[in-house]
Amino acid sequence: MAYFGNNQQRGELQELFTDLNDLNFDKKKEAIKKVIAYMTVGKDVSQLFQSVIKCLEFQDIEMKKLIYLYIVNYSRQKPDDAIMVIQNFRKDVRKSENPLVRALAIRTFGCLRVPKLNEYLIEPLKDCIQDDDPYVRKTAVLCVPKVFEVSPELCPALLELLQKLLEKESNALVLANLIQSMREIEVVNGKQLILMNPKIIQKLLLAIDECMEWGQIFILDYLATYDPVESKQAEIIIERTLPRLSHINPTVTFCAVKLILKYLDHLDNGDLVKNLCKKISPSLISLLSWNQPEIQYTILRNISLILQKFPILFENEVKVFFCSFNEPYYIKYEKLDIMVRICDSKNFNQVLNELMIYINEADPHFVRKTIKSIGKIGIMYDKALSEAVSILVEFAKNVQQANESVQELFIQMQILYRKNRNLYKTNDSLKILFNILEYANEPEAKSACTWIVGEFAEFIPKSVDKMKEYIDNFLIEDRLVQLQLLTSGVKLYIKYPSLCSALIQQLINSAKDSFNPDVRDRTYIYWRLLSTDPEIVKNLVCSVPTNSSQFQKDIRLWETKDLIIALENMGSISNLFHKLPNQLYKNIKIRNNHQQEAKIYKADEKQDIPQKEQEIKKEDQNQQIQQQPKQDFDLLNFDEPVSKSNNNKIDVYDLI
């Protein structure tokens, strides 16, 4: 069978070979089209290389385009044959009157990527860089990084030529390509190629107005990496960039935003900064309303980043981030996240009212995120606490089955109780929660439930029975639940020593031989303490803090120095994942940044958004001392799994 198949293919090739060598021009052309068609679907037609090349003698441009396509594809397989083409290329570049042909030749030449052919390329390329026709120049300029990649040793002369061209070039498209190819070489080379001076900046600014959208993106993106020398210069560049904010291409707008935001740091006029912010925020909001959801998503991911440095931008704009019912969930999740970040002491009511409605949505995962967000807001603002609790309690009343959102409810309620222990009285919350305890099935939620049972044992009628139920299943529980069970069991024993003596014995017996060293160690510590002096244990485990503790959360996404790097890469894939470029790509080196402080742009009014090192006092500090740090982190960590993997981020809590 295989033999037969082979034979057939050879038959096809044979036919093409005959046609290619036919004297009839049209027949040749048809044959070449067929060759390209085979090439596209992945059949090997490299054997025809010589016959195809022969057809280059015709000056028909359509034929040329096809043959070049073929050569580019097979040159690396047949470097020796490819040498034969060189003469043709050089002729095209040197002699042709038609700029299209010159550009075509130099473009194809650059794509050959055969090291030993490149030395023949340098001279024609030099000519093309100095060509009179901008179309040829723009093609030639992009050809340099192609050559540089394969044989960098041949390039110093070319690079010099590029630098000269940058000084005198006036065509916007060529300039844009020039900037882009020099940047690419800079990355590989590690040396600075583009030497900025006021004249070049002036030229680039003029070019922005003239070139096409993609060129604008290249230039704006490059300017955004530049540090202006003084306030006046920054002001001029911003001035010229402002019209780009109303460009129809979202990437152009976004690059302009990126540039202006970066340059704000260099301005010394406070009023101007405020005015600029007023101009930027409508553009950013518009990006969210006109585009496809995919693009909206990328913008939203970046907004959560921008917000950390520029809370001022979306002051009073929280409504923009309200979810509408027909949006894809990935957009809704991002919007929720941003709503929490934007929430402040003035608008938390508005946000909570909106979140209250999301809680009735059908998608359990979305509801879960909503509950988490409500919890976060409750933790952040003391005034929002009771409102948050009453929304959650209302939700708890309607719970009828164990699903994802109920798990989150327990976790958030535990955290809210920790912030203010007296909340258990609000709206019968404790009673309502106790009725649905059986729905907890995730380890984290279960551990929250055991904490609640232990902490509020005296207010729960059947707390001892419930604890017994838990302890009976001790061995099959997750480590997280086991650890919490130990603490809660001890609490219960302290509260009802006579009722629980058998219970605590059972607990210690099942835990002391645990395979998990954490569980085992904690068991022994409690055991020893209890046998030495129960009074100490009582002080440690059950002490009720006198005043409701200030227990706040740092919602910063990035550390300051990373924030600056992240803002420089605004709009890129790495930011979409909320990572630094060098974490995502091994081949990217980041600029070393010595700036330790990022200036935060806030609105005038004093707000209590936590943003610097928060003073976080711990409630039940005594109790926490006994818990190992890891456990602590698990209980209090609010962050999504994604950001957990972000190892550049500091731990969410600084313990005092």
Place this chain on the structure above:
Amino acid sequence: MFSQIFILSPRGDTIINRDFRSDLPKSTPETFFRQAKTYSGDANPLFAVDCIQFAHIKRGGLYIVGTSRFNLQPAMSLELLDRLAKEIKDFCGVINEEVLRKNFILIYEILDESFDFGYPQLMATEQIKPLIVNDPIQPQPDSVMNSLRPKIQTFNIFVPNTIGSQAVQRSVLNKNQANEIFVDIYEKLNVLFNSSAYVINQSIEGCIQMTSFLQGNPPLKLALNEDLQIGRQQGQYSAGVILDDCNFHECVNANELDMNKTLRIQPPDGQFVVMNYRISGDYAAPFRLFPIIEEISSSKIEVTIKLKACFDAKILASYANVRIPIPKQTANAYPELLKNAQQETAEYDSNKKIVEWQIKKLQGGQERSLKIKLTLQATQTAHTARKEIGPIAMNFEIPMFNVSRLQIKYLRIEERGNTTNPHRWVRYITQSSSYVCRI
């Protein structure tokens, strides 16, 4: 930037494959297709396999894919692919497998002019037109493929469901074309009502879109309302049309917009968006919904919904659909229309627990209503179940009507001594984007 761009058929065959940088294995299209097939629905527009970033869009059933090893801008890569698709469509008229296979050489030409080394170069149809030597080959009208072809997709953001534009399926290279230009003003409405029909949040996303077949691309002058104002000051009330923000296509010179309310346009060939705008202020919502929920007994609820069309009686909405989610614990639901109802249907979908109310044509000023009788399962009482009703969402389209009152006063050809008088077609369309009433 892009390392490769390839176009795959719905079965994963390579139709077009252009490698710009040769830094990725040749089998990348297969890697892409295998990964794309692992998604249950449509694949994510962006994903990564082994450090290769894939960005793709789907047009006419085909995958148009760009690959890269760089930290590229995702929004930009999708936009580039979309633009490429638009170019191909401008040249070939439509995008489908047959047309692309027939015109693959033309497509390679387009690709080579649009990208060099993976960087976007010239991406506007009229810019690359002089550089392209191949003519498009039209598919045989009687071929089997043709009749099986799915409905043609258009690339504008707004796709009207009812009015097909004649401008959609034409190639820009068609020499014997009529000298005409189409102008569309689309508006999408976002409105959120509370249960007493009070508006909580509303906005309009609009755009002016042109499809130009003008010979010689003469400069145009487009005049908008005289009371137009751009940028909203806080607490300002004005009788005019106030746009919160707007943006323009590259070919538009908006310098005179503030003074004379005119735009100067150097129209490219084919379809383009002249201007996008956004309005967040108050406007009269075209439809109002009045839901009434009554608990008849502990297991029975009656929902009555009144729909009022609050626009001029001369205007006809081409359709209006209302979706009412009902409690999960519903045992049965009977939607009842009024006795004299015409061109209306109401159906209960017991799987999704949704009542769909569809109205085919609705004249301005008219009122319709629907009554739904719900019987609940024994596990839930009417009092808790009523909270699960809603939110009610509406979908509609109203041709020859726009809410913002943004208007085209005139569209002129600027050249003096131009004797030809091209046909100018203007239409207004208003659609719902998110039109929701909470209960």
